[in-house]
Amino acid sequence: xxxxxxxxxxxxxxxxxxxxxxxxxxxxxxxxxxxxxxxxxxxxxxxxxxxxxxxxxxxxxxxxxxxxxxxxxxxxxxxxxxxxxxxxxxxxxxxxxxxxxxxxxxxxxxxxxxxxxxxxxxxxxxxxxxxxxxxxxxxxxxxxxxxxxxxxxxxxxxxxxxxxxxxxxxxxxxxxxxxxxxxxxxxxxxxxxxxxxxxxxxxxxxxxxxxxxx
Amino acid sequence: xxxxxxxxxxxxxxxxxxxxxxxxxxxxxxxxxxxxxxxxxxxxxxxxxxxxxxxxxxxxxxxxxxxxxxxxxxxxxxxxxxxxxxxxxxxxxxxxxxxxxxxxxxxxxxxxxxxxxxxxxxxxxxxxxxxxxxxxxxxxxxxxxxxxxxxxxxxxxxxxxxxxxxxxxxxxxxxxxxxxxxxxxxxxxxxxxxxxxxxxxxxxxxxxxxxxxxxxxxxxxxxxxxxxxxxxxxxxxxxxxxxxxxxxxxxxxxxxxxxxxxxxxxxxxxxxxxxxxxxxxxxxxxxxxxxxxxxxxxxxxxxxxxxxxxxxxxxxxxxxxxxxxxxxxxxxxxxxxxxxxxxxxxxxxxxxxxxxxxxxxxxxxxxxxxxxxxxxxxxxxxxxxxxxxxxxxxxxxxxxxxxxxxxxxxxxxxxxxxxxxxxxxxxxxxxxxxxxxxxxxxxxxxxxxxxxxxxxxxxxxxxxxxxxxxxxxxxxxxxxxxxxxxxxxxxxxxxxxxxxxxxxxxxxxxxxxxxxxxxxxxxxxxxxxxxxxxxxxxxxxxxxxxxxxxxxxxxxxxxxxxxxxxxxxxx
Numbered sequence: 001x002x003x004x005x006x007x008x009x010x011x012x013x014x015x016x017x018x019x020x021x022x023x024x025x026x027x028x029x030x031x032x033x034x035x036x037x038x039x040x041x042x043x044x045x046x047x048x049x050x051x052x053x054x055x056x057x058x059x060x061x062x063x064x065x066x067x068x069x070x071x072x073x074x075x076x077x078x079x080x081x082x083x084x085x086x087x088x089x090x091x092x093x094x095x096x097x098x099x100x101x102x103x104x105x106x107x108x109x110x111x112x113x114x115x116x117x118x119x120x121x122x123x124x125x126x127x128x129x130x131x132x133x134x135x136x137x138x139x140x141x142x143x144x145x146x147x148x149x150x151x152x153x154x155x156x157x158x159x160x161x162x163x164x165x166x167x168x169x170x171x172x173x174x175x176x177x178x179x180x181x182x183x184x185x186x187x188x189x190x191x192x193x194x195x196x197x198x199x200x201x202x203x204x205x206x207x208x209x210x211x212x213x214x
Numbered sequence: 215x216x217x218x219x220x221x222x223x224x225x226x227x228x229x230x231x232x233x234x235x236x237x238x239x240x241x242x243x244x245x246x247x248x249x250x251x252x253x254x255x256x257x258x259x260x261x262x263x264x265x266x267x268x269x270x271x272x273x274x275x276x277x278x279x280x281x282x283x284x285x286x287x288x289x290x291x292x293x294x295x296x297x298x299x300x301x302x303x304x305x306x307x308x309x310x311x312x313x314x315x316x317x318x319x320x321x322x323x324x325x326x327x328x329x330x331x332x333x334x335x336x337x338x339x340x341x342x343x344x345x346x347x348x349x350x351x352x353x354x355x356x357x358x359x360x361x362x363x364x365x366x367x368x369x370x371x372x373x374x375x376x377x378x379x380x381x382x383x384x385x386x387x388x389x390x391x392x393x394x395x396x397x398x399x400x401x402x403x404x405x406x407x408x409x410x411x412x413x414x415x416x417x418x419x420x421x422x423x424x425x426x427x428x429x430x431x432x433x434x435x436x437x438x439x440x441x442x443x444x445x446x447x448x449x450x451x452x453x454x455x456x457x458x459x460x461x462x463x464x465x466x467x468x469x470x471x472x473x474x475x476x477x478x479x480x481x482x483x484x485x486x487x488x489x490x491x492x493x494x495x496x497x498x499x500x501x502x503x504x505x506x507x508x509x510x511x512x513x514x515x516x517x518x519x520x521x522x523x524x525x526x527x528x529x530x531x532x533x534x535x536x537x538x539x540x541x542x543x544x545x546x547x548x549x550x551x552x553x554x555x556x557x558x559x560x561x562x563x564x565x566x567x568x569x570x571x572x573x574x575x576x577x578x579x580x581x582x583x584x585x586x587x588x589x590x591x592x593x594x595x596x597x598x599x600x601x602x603x604x605x606x607x608x609x610x611x612x613x614x615x616x617x618x619x620x621x622x623x624x625x626x627x628x629x630x631x632x633x634x635x636x637x638x639x640x641x642x643x644x645x646x647x648x649x650x651x652x653x654x655x656x657x658x659x660x661x662x663x664x665x666x667x668x669x670x671x672x673x674x675x676x677x678x679x680x681x682x683x684x685x686x687x688x689x690x691x692x693x694x695x696x697x698x699x700x701x702x703x704x705x706x707x708x709x710x711x712x713x714x715x716x717x718x719x720x721x722x723x724x725x726x727x728x729x730x731x732x733x734x735x736x737x738x739x740x741x742x743x744x745x746x747x748x749x750x751x752x753x754x755x756x757x758x759x760x761x762x763x764x765x766x767x768x769x770x771x772x773x774x775x776x777x778x779x780x781x782x783x784x785x
Contacts, residue, residue: 107698135538147450194458
């Protein structure tokens with residue numbers, strides 16, 4: 001049993017040393033280098049109302065990587081989110097309707113009747129608020145929930161079906177809104193990797209700026 | 215399609231040099247980085263009292279179990295006490311007992327099944343001292359066991375467990391994780407110890423944005439085939455996986471080391487043959503013939519799965535098409551726009567084949583057949599597999615194939631010039647049978663008791679799929695989930711905890727025993743009657759054996775879950 005005790009001591013010493021190396025030295029070194037070399041990105045890619053990177057939380061209106069919930073008619077809307085993009089009003093927080101920061105999806109299987117009901121309801125509401133648009137014009141990404149609930153993007157088609165309505169409610173011309181969508185469209189890497197997509201928050205910042213809301 | 219092919223090509227290009235580097239480390243040969251790492255390793259050996267002597271398989275297995283046991287104990291204490299410890303800017307309290315039990319087993323066994331949500335369940339000190347810590351050590355444990363196994367099969371001594379652990383961690387995992395971490399930060403993954411941020415939006419509402427040392431966890435999560443996310447939605451969240459570059463980086467880093475294990479294995483076997491035959495050739499092959507057969511068989515199964523998954527997702531959900539909505543882009547429920555179908559289907563197949571368990575889309579919302587592929591690959595558990603473990607599992611199928619072919623032609627089965635006898639076959643049978651036993655046994659239990667049924671959140675056939683997926687993921691030490699399952703309950707925490715524990719350790723101990731037993735056998739010379747295991751014929755036999763075995767054990771369950779759901783949607 002003397003041998004067993006020795007083995008146990010090695011195991012404990014090994015555990016402590018590894019914890020020092022893997023849990024402290026490594027993340028601290030990575031934090032140090034990241035904060036020194038890439039400050040904006042290491043702190044969540046926050047942006048201010050002009051869409052410029054900032055590290056000041058008071059100036060920030062969101063993160064360029066995280067979607068937001070928009071309810072006014074003059075703004076583009078993003079994808080369906082099971083966590084409402086962690087966006088809330090003061091009353092929602094006080095009443096407990098907002099339960100704290102999280103992420104995820106509804107996790108409805110393809111055959112789940114709740115999925116069908118949710119999409120049908122959203123589709124009817126969308127068609128009512130966007131006259132002239134037919135169901136077959138609506139791309140699937142706009143009415144399906146994203147995996148994270150924080151997807152910052154919609155497809156270019158999903159932006160296009162909203163242009164007329166955004167133009168009408170914001171008082172901008174359709175050409176102006178179209179330009180805004182084009183300027184905030186991100187393309188495939190090398191023309192191959194990933195998908196075409198439009199950043200909803202950046203579009204809405206541009207719309208708000210053109211409307212002189214800010 | 216092009217982006218899938220290019221990503222896989224990049225993997226194949228990278229896996230060969232990395233495999234060679236790992237071969238040099240596993241066989242204690244010189245590498246270019248020795249000047250840096252030798253002093254570090256020596257210091258660690260001295261502090262821990264590691265002598266580096268060769269171990270028997272029993273001592274090797276005992277050391278592995280003991281080191282893992284100590285880590286489980288320390289980690290459990292941290293989870294229970296996290297509310298009182300430092301580095302807790304978001305004020306998170308202690309984790310409850312059964313959830314702590316599940317979490318600690320989950321991370322020690324390289325599974326990373328998460329029944330908690332990272333944003334609200336873990337303090338930063340737990341993320342670092344439990345999650346990141348175990349991501350390194352569980353990966354290194356699996357890899358160490360695999361290297362000992364390969365050494366045994368190639369006629370070397372098994373080596374020293376602690377030495378393998380240290381060398382793997384300092385020379386492969388930490389430098390690799392650091393580089394991948396920097397790459398992820400450059401794409402937008404946060405790396406900070408500051409608390410979560412609340413911003414005021416342009417509509418006058420508020421938004422909470424979760425922060426943390428995400429990049430540090432994210433890189434080792436993939437490199438170590440761990441899979442447990444910093445946030446609840448894992449690699450679907452933009453902060454964990456901001457761009458297509460980060461997506462490809464994460465996929466390549468989880469494929470790289472399991473793939474490289476096979477190259478290492480092939481080179482070890484080649485080296486042995488060369489030494490025996492006293493060949494004068496100096497040029498090393500890329501991977502070695504035995505390694506190429508195993509790699510090829512895995513690649514065939516992987517590509518078949520990928521094709522099915524991609525086509526199923528691209529076809530979309532007929533329920534949504536019926537409403538008139540345009541589904542040209544495929545089934546987008548639970549997926550992110552920046553990845554689309556191609557990057558999502560590839561990620562899904564990679565994460566379950568290489569048993570990482572990270573997800574960039576929600577697997578619960580995959581189409582029935584698209585969701586069957588990840589489930590199937592976890593049930594096979596040998597399509598590249600997690601760090602080291604997948605190779606060992608595939609070798610079990612190789613031995614089984616040799617045995618079955620031997621029975622068919624009436625010769626004594628041999629593998630790598632060693633006779634396969636009753637003892638090895640019994641151990642192989644244990645490894646191959648424990649896996650379906652855990653998955654199907656626990657699934658049967660879950661659907662027959664109220665506590666199990668309470669977790670199911672989708673009606674009909676999909677509900678059974680949720681249960682099957684959870685146990686397949688646990689037993690295969692994968693860790694992804696059909697996340698709708700309400701799995702943070704006493705029943706689910708305990709049963710999946712047990713499935714993960716037995717799925718990991720019974721297999722590893724039995725496999726080390728096989729290596730020990732093979733090592734002791736006398737070599738038999740090849741003759742005309744020897745079944746060749748290094749040609750294309752055997753590779754195809756191997757693929758069939760794997761599929762036939764899966765069909766015999768899992769098909770009835772799959773037919774009641776995903777297949778039935780598919781038929782009900784499309785017919």
